[in-house]
Amino acid sequence: MEVELSCMSYVKMFLHAGRFPACSVNGLLLSPGPQGGSMCLSDCVPLLHSRLPLAPITELALQQVDVWCAQKKLRIVGYYQANASMTDSSPTPCAVKIADKIAEHYSNAVLVMVQSAKMSMQERLPPIVVYERRDGHWTLKDKQQIMLRHWEQTRAIANELLASGTHNLLVDFDSHLDDIRRDWTNQELNAKIAELASPANGNV
Incomplete structure (x- = not known):
């Protein structure tokens, strides 16, 4: 299945990593659902920056985001993470565990790792690596998709x-x-991104 990242989802992942550059950060990727043969990651919810391995907090966050998504007609379809180490963008056991949990409910879930070392303003390519779950393992997704x-x-x-x-x-x-x-749905930030994106994109 083809995966499209919206401006909104990418910018918020980027800003989350930029907001806490010395920490590992993670979050959930949202979509209205698959349309034909593709899925658009329309938004994301930044989760943690200091307590990634703590299961109770992650469980609480997942529950609250799930309830909010149901109200907004969205679903959790993926997970993103940026590691504290600038040179390491490999999925950690924490990333795999949470992504596995999402994949239990959505078989086409994706795992996105942000490459912190490539987040400079001069970088010409998106500093992300996308994984999909195949045969019980997270493997690199075809860049063409x-x-x-x-x-x-x-x-x-x-x-x-x-x-x-x-x-x-x-x-x-x-x-x-x-x-x-403090509003974890980031309505104020969303409005700023949408305002900047609309003349260029027509939508976000």
């Missing part, structure tokens, strides 16, 4: 928001647990 439309505009938006400090608006579930008034 991964699409990021309007990549140049998306890259420019991500770099602009990072350079302007807008990434500090991003709230992950970790930050929400520290202060429950």
Whole structure:
């Protein structure tokens, strides 16, 4: 199945890693569901930046995001992670465990690893590696089946928001647990990304 990353999902993954550069970060990838032979990752929910291996917090986050997704007619279809080590973008046991759990409910789930070392503003290619589950193992997905439309505009938006400090608006579930008034659905940040993306993309 072809997988398309929207501007919204990519930029938020990028900003999550940029917001906590010294930490491993992770999150959930969302989609309205498959359309024909493809699936669009329309949004993501940043989860954690300091407590990745803690199962109870992950379980709590998954439950809350699942309820919210049902209200928004979305579903959890994947997982992303950026490792603390700049040079290591391999899936960790934590990444595999959470991705496996998602795959139990959605067989076409994807696991996206963000390559932190390639997140510079000069980088011309998307700094991500996408895995799919085949025969019980996570294997690299064919690059021909991964699409990021309007990549140049998306890259420019991500770099602009990072350079302007807008990434500090991003709230992950970790930050929400520290202060429950903070919005882990990131409506304010979403609006800024949508505003920048709409003239270039027509939609996000």
